[in-house]
Amino acid sequence: MRAPDPRPSREGGGLFADLYELTMMRAYAALGMEAEAVFSLFVRKLPPERNFLIACGLEEVLDEIEHFHFSPEDILYLRGLKRFPDDFLENLRRFRFSGDIFALPEGTPFFADEPILEVRAPIGQAQALETLILNRxxxxxxxxxxxxxxxxxxxxxxxxxxxxxxxxxxxxxxxxARAFAVAGVEATSLLAAGARYNLPLAGTMAHSFVEAFSSEAEAFAAFAELFPRTVLLVDTYDTLQGVRNAIRVARQLGPDRRPMGVRLDSGDLLGLSRSARGLLDAAGLQDMKIVASGGLDETKIDALVKDGAPIDIFGIGTEMSVSGDAPSLDISYKLTEYGGAGRMKLSPGKMTLPGQKQVFRRGAGGTAIGDVIARADESLPGTPLLEPVMRGGRRIAPPADLSVLQAAAKKAIAALPAERRILAPAPTPFPVVASPRLAAEAEALRARLASGRGAASATPP
Amino acid sequence: MRAPDPRPSREGGGLFADLYELTMMRAYAALGMEAEAVFSLFVRKLPPERNFLIACGLEEVLDEIEHFHFSPEDILYLRGLKRFPDDFLENLRRFRFSGDIFALPEGTPFFADEPILEVRAPIGQAQALETLILNRxxxxxxxxxxxxxxxxxxxxxxxxxxxxxxxxxxxxxxxxARAFAVAGVEATSLLAAGARYNLPLAGTMAHSFVEAFSSEAEAFAAFAELFPRTVLLVDTYDTLQGVRNAIRVARQLGPDRRPMGVRLDSGDLLGLSRSARGLLDAAGLQDMKIVASGGLDETKIDALVKDGAPIDIFGIGTEMSVSGDAPSLDISYKLTEYGGAGRMKLSPGKMTLPGQKQVFRRGAGGTAIGDVIARADESLPGTPLLEPVMRGGRRIAPPADLSVLQAAAKKAIAALPAERRILAPAPTPFPVVASPRLAAEAEALRARLASGRGAASATPP
Structure with a gap:
C-alpha cells in the first residue's frame, strides 16, 4: 500500500475552521498573546459498546497541518465578512503551523480521558487547527x-x-476505507479509495446486471465468460435457483476460469448459505466460496459465525461505514497549558487535566494491565504511548505504509487483556489513573480556579 | 446565498464509483448492450422517528454528473489493475453522461418507496453514477x-x-451546512461552508480563550472590547459568576457595543437559563440574548422549549451533524427498465416497481392527503412531483439559490397534514399507493419472473 496523497482535499484548507477560531486568533494577535499553548485531544467517554478505541487518521491530518494555509481566495472571502482588520488578514496570508505535535501511533488502542494527540504551539496557531484535528x-x-x-x-x-x-x-x-484497512478489513469496493491508498479492491455484480438480461442464466454466462474467477450474485429472483444457475456456468467454464464464488444479499443468510453450500458441494464445487452481504453488522456476523454459517467472505456496508451504533465520538480538543502554566475548565462533567502529558501503559507478561496519565516530563514504569510526530511544523518521519499500520494495530490490540478484545462490554473499565503528580497539580489548579484566584501561576512552568 | 461551486470535489471524480460499476460497464460494452435503462432512487423504509424525508442534494449532484469523467490519472490507475482491456479504457477517457434525469425539487417532502430521482440513459452510463448519486x-x-x-x-x-x-x-x-440551510437552520460556524454557499456565519468564543487569561473577567473585557455585539461563553468555571462577569462588561461598554448575549454550554440548561435571564433582567439588560449549546438534539430542545427555558438561540453540533438517531438511510438506486421493458428484482423485502415513474400528490383544501406512484406517462389527479432536471447530460436550469430552496421546502412541508409536521411519529403511514396501471404491470412482471419466463417482454415498451 502506498503513502496517502499529501495534497489536502479542497475542503481541508484554512477555511476548514470555525469562525470562532479566527476570531480568537485575531484577539490573540491584537493583544500580543503569542506564548506557547498546549492543546490536548481526547475522548471523554467511550460509546457503550466499545471496550477501547483505535487511534487512527494521524498521518493524514499531519499532511493537512503541514499544508494548512489561507489561499488568496480565502483571504478575499474573509475580508468580505468585514469582521477582521486588514493587518490581521495580511498576516494570515503567511500563516504556517510552526509547532510541535505528539501523538499515539495509528493503531494504538486507547481509553477514555487519555490524550491521543497534543499540540504545542503559539496559542493562535494551536487554536486554528481545532476543527480540522477533531474532524479528521x-x-x-x-x-x-x-x-x-x-x-x-x-x-x-x-x-x-x-x-x-x-x-x-x-x-x-x-x-x-483507510481506517477500515488499519483495523484489518481486507479490501474495498471504492475505486477512489483503492487509488488513493493502493488498497485491494473487491466487487462482484449488481442485481441490475442480472435484470438487464432475459434470464439470470444468460447474465451469469455472459459475465463469467468475460471475468474469470468472478463472484455471481444469486438472489435477484430465487436464491437457490440462482445457485443452480451459477453451478451450471461453473461446470461449463472449468476449474481455471469458473466463478470463485456466489454472493447472497438478502433473506435468511444462515439457511441460504447452508443450502448453497450443500448444492455447491454436491456439484463437486467445494472450492467455490460463499460471500454474504446485506445489512450486516458485527452482531449479525457474530451470530452467523457462531451458528456455523458456511460463509467465507462478508461484504459490509452501511453499519460499518457510519458506525451505526455509535455514529459520533465524544472527542474534545482542550487547552491544558498556556505560558507555562496549567489550564483547565471546571464545567460540570467536563473537567480537563492540566499541562502537557504522557500516557504510560504498564504490562505484565506481555499483557497491558493499566495506564497512567502523567505529566510529559515524568518517568514512570511502562511504555510511553505518545510520540513526537511533528517538530517546528514539519513531520518527523514520512508517512508509514498502511500495511505497517495494520500490523501495528493488530499487535497493540493483541496486548490488551482478553476480556477487552471481544464484542461484549468488559465488566469493568480498563484501569486508567492520573499519576500522583498530575493528580496533585490538577487538584491544586482546580482549587485555585474555584476560589477565583486564576490559573496564571497555578502550576510551575 | 450564492450558487454552489460547480467544480466537483476531488473525491467526486470518475473513481468515486465502486469497482463493480466499471466491471458491469465493461461487460455491457463488450456485449454491445447500449440500450436505454431507467434507474430509480428511493428510500425503502423511513427511520422510525421520521414522518417524512426532505429531498436534498440534487443541485450539487447534477453539477458533479455534468463534470463526471475519468482523468488521465484515473485511466492510468485502472490500467494498472489489469482487469480491463485497453479499448474499454480508451473509451472511458471520452466518457460523459448523456442521459436524462428527473427528480423531486430540493426541499420536497417524500415518503417510503417513492422515486426521488430517476436516470434514463444507456445502461452503462446510468450504472456508472450509482455510488455517486446514492452517496450525495x-x-x-x-x-x-x-x-x-x-x-x-x-x-x-x-x-x-x-x-x-x-x-x-x-x-x-x-x-x-447546505442541507441544514435548506431545512431552515439560520447560520453555520464553518467558514468553508459559509464561503462555498454564502451562508450566514455564527460563532462566539471557546473555553480555551477564557482559560488563557488570568481571570474570566479579564478575558471577557478583552474580547468584548475587540468584538462589539459578541457573545460571551460563561460556563468555563462557574456559570452564574460568568453571567455576572458578562454583565459587568456589558455595563462598561454601553448599549451600542456591549455583548449581544451569553452562551451556556453545560449543566442544567433550563435552570441556568432562568437564573441567567434573571440576572440579566435585574441588571437592565433585557435585550441581551441567551445562547445554549452542548449535546443538544431535537428532543432536548423540545423539552427546554416546552418548559419555557428563556433560550433565544440554540447552537447544535454532533446530533444534527451525524443524524445521531438515524445515521443512514435505506436508500437504493435500482434498475426499473431496460430496452423499453420493465425490470424488477424479487429478493425478499426488496421488490421494486418497474418502469419510469411519476408521483402525484393529491391535496384537499391546500393539504396533501395522499400520493400515487404511477407510470411516467400517466395523467392522474394531483401535482406531479418529479421534474425534468437534466436532458442529454446538461442541466435544464441553473442551480437555484439556497434561500429559494429554503422557502420552497418550508412551503412544501407546510402543505403536509399537521400530524406529520411534529416530532412524534404519526399514528399511520402517509397514504402512498401505486396507480392501478403500475400495480398491474408490477404484478404481471412479478408473475412472469417468478415463473422463470424473463423480463424482456413483460411490459410494453
Missing part, C-alpha cells in the same frame, strides 16, 4: 474502532468494505 | 430531514450549526 482524527478513530469489531466478529473470515454509497459523504467513504 | 443525495437528504426536526423543536427560536468538528468528514461538514 474523530472520523477515522470512530471508523477504525467500529471496523475492528466487524473483523473480530468475522473470526478470520475475510471482511470487505462495500460502504461508499451509504457513507456520510465522499470524504467519509474514502477515508473510511 | 443520501447524505443531504438525511441531514436536511434531521435538521427540520431540530428547527421544528426550536419553535421559532434561531438554530445555528456548530457541527463541523463532529461531522463524519470535511465533506459531510460542508455539505451538511
Amino acid at each position: 482524527i474523530g472520523l477515522q478513530t470512530m471508523l477504525a474502532s467500529k471496523a475492528w469489531r466487524v473483523v473480530t466478529a468475522a473470526g478470520g473470515r475475510q471482511v470487505v468494505d462495500f460502504g461508499a454509497r451509504r457513507a456520510q459523504g465522499a470524504d467519509a467513504a474514502v477515508r473510511g | 443525495i443520501g447524505l443531504q437528504t438525511m441531514l436536511a430531514s434531521k435538521a427540520w426536526r431540530v428547527v421544528t423543536a426550536a419553535g421559532g427560536r434561531q438554530v445555528v450549526d456548530f457541527g463541523a468538528r463532529r461531522a463524519q468528514g470535511a465533506d459531510a461538514a460542508v455539505r451538511g
Whole structure:
C-alpha cells in the first residue's frame, strides 16, 4: 500500500475552521498573546459498546497541518465578512503551523480521558487547527474502532468494505476505507479509495446486471465468460435457483476460469448459505466460496459465525461505514497549558487535566494491565504511548505504509487483556489513573480556579 | 446565498464509483448492450422517528454528473489493475453522461418507496453514477430531514450549526451546512461552508480563550472590547459568576457595543437559563440574548422549549451533524427498465416497481392527503412531483439559490397534514399507493419472473 496523497482535499484548507477560531486568533494577535499553548485531544467517554478505541487518521491530518494555509481566495472571502482588520488578514496570508505535535501511533488502542494527540504551539496557531484535528482524527478513530469489531466478529473470515454509497459523504467513504484497512478489513469496493491508498479492491455484480438480461442464466454466462474467477450474485429472483444457475456456468467454464464464488444479499443468510453450500458441494464445487452481504453488522456476523454459517467472505456496508451504533465520538480538543502554566475548565462533567502529558501503559507478561496519565516530563514504569510526530511544523518521519499500520494495530490490540478484545462490554473499565503528580497539580489548579484566584501561576512552568 | 461551486470535489471524480460499476460497464460494452435503462432512487423504509424525508442534494449532484469523467490519472490507475482491456479504457477517457434525469425539487417532502430521482440513459452510463448519486443525495437528504426536526423543536427560536468538528468528514461538514440551510437552520460556524454557499456565519468564543487569561473577567473585557455585539461563553468555571462577569462588561461598554448575549454550554440548561435571564433582567439588560449549546438534539430542545427555558438561540453540533438517531438511510438506486421493458428484482423485502415513474400528490383544501406512484406517462389527479432536471447530460436550469430552496421546502412541508409536521411519529403511514396501471404491470412482471419466463417482454415498451 502506498503513502496517502499529501495534497489536502479542497475542503481541508484554512477555511476548514470555525469562525470562532479566527476570531480568537485575531484577539490573540491584537493583544500580543503569542506564548506557547498546549492543546490536548481526547475522548471523554467511550460509546457503550466499545471496550477501547483505535487511534487512527494521524498521518493524514499531519499532511493537512503541514499544508494548512489561507489561499488568496480565502483571504478575499474573509475580508468580505468585514469582521477582521486588514493587518490581521495580511498576516494570515503567511500563516504556517510552526509547532510541535505528539501523538499515539495509528493503531494504538486507547481509553477514555487519555490524550491521543497534543499540540504545542503559539496559542493562535494551536487554536486554528481545532476543527480540522477533531474532524479528521474523530472520523477515522470512530471508523477504525467500529471496523475492528466487524473483523473480530468475522473470526478470520475475510471482511470487505462495500460502504461508499451509504457513507456520510465522499470524504467519509474514502477515508473510511483507510481506517477500515488499519483495523484489518481486507479490501474495498471504492475505486477512489483503492487509488488513493493502493488498497485491494473487491466487487462482484449488481442485481441490475442480472435484470438487464432475459434470464439470470444468460447474465451469469455472459459475465463469467468475460471475468474469470468472478463472484455471481444469486438472489435477484430465487436464491437457490440462482445457485443452480451459477453451478451450471461453473461446470461449463472449468476449474481455471469458473466463478470463485456466489454472493447472497438478502433473506435468511444462515439457511441460504447452508443450502448453497450443500448444492455447491454436491456439484463437486467445494472450492467455490460463499460471500454474504446485506445489512450486516458485527452482531449479525457474530451470530452467523457462531451458528456455523458456511460463509467465507462478508461484504459490509452501511453499519460499518457510519458506525451505526455509535455514529459520533465524544472527542474534545482542550487547552491544558498556556505560558507555562496549567489550564483547565471546571464545567460540570467536563473537567480537563492540566499541562502537557504522557500516557504510560504498564504490562505484565506481555499483557497491558493499566495506564497512567502523567505529566510529559515524568518517568514512570511502562511504555510511553505518545510520540513526537511533528517538530517546528514539519513531520518527523514520512508517512508509514498502511500495511505497517495494520500490523501495528493488530499487535497493540493483541496486548490488551482478553476480556477487552471481544464484542461484549468488559465488566469493568480498563484501569486508567492520573499519576500522583498530575493528580496533585490538577487538584491544586482546580482549587485555585474555584476560589477565583486564576490559573496564571497555578502550576510551575 | 450564492450558487454552489460547480467544480466537483476531488473525491467526486470518475473513481468515486465502486469497482463493480466499471466491471458491469465493461461487460455491457463488450456485449454491445447500449440500450436505454431507467434507474430509480428511493428510500425503502423511513427511520422510525421520521414522518417524512426532505429531498436534498440534487443541485450539487447534477453539477458533479455534468463534470463526471475519468482523468488521465484515473485511466492510468485502472490500467494498472489489469482487469480491463485497453479499448474499454480508451473509451472511458471520452466518457460523459448523456442521459436524462428527473427528480423531486430540493426541499420536497417524500415518503417510503417513492422515486426521488430517476436516470434514463444507456445502461452503462446510468450504472456508472450509482455510488455517486446514492452517496450525495443520501447524505443531504438525511441531514436536511434531521435538521427540520431540530428547527421544528426550536419553535421559532434561531438554530445555528456548530457541527463541523463532529461531522463524519470535511465533506459531510460542508455539505451538511447546505442541507441544514435548506431545512431552515439560520447560520453555520464553518467558514468553508459559509464561503462555498454564502451562508450566514455564527460563532462566539471557546473555553480555551477564557482559560488563557488570568481571570474570566479579564478575558471577557478583552474580547468584548475587540468584538462589539459578541457573545460571551460563561460556563468555563462557574456559570452564574460568568453571567455576572458578562454583565459587568456589558455595563462598561454601553448599549451600542456591549455583548449581544451569553452562551451556556453545560449543566442544567433550563435552570441556568432562568437564573441567567434573571440576572440579566435585574441588571437592565433585557435585550441581551441567551445562547445554549452542548449535546443538544431535537428532543432536548423540545423539552427546554416546552418548559419555557428563556433560550433565544440554540447552537447544535454532533446530533444534527451525524443524524445521531438515524445515521443512514435505506436508500437504493435500482434498475426499473431496460430496452423499453420493465425490470424488477424479487429478493425478499426488496421488490421494486418497474418502469419510469411519476408521483402525484393529491391535496384537499391546500393539504396533501395522499400520493400515487404511477407510470411516467400517466395523467392522474394531483401535482406531479418529479421534474425534468437534466436532458442529454446538461442541466435544464441553473442551480437555484439556497434561500429559494429554503422557502420552497418550508412551503412544501407546510402543505403536509399537521400530524406529520411534529416530532412524534404519526399514528399511520402517509397514504402512498401505486396507480392501478403500475400495480398491474408490477404484478404481471412479478408473475412472469417468478415463473422463470424473463423480463424482456413483460411490459410494453
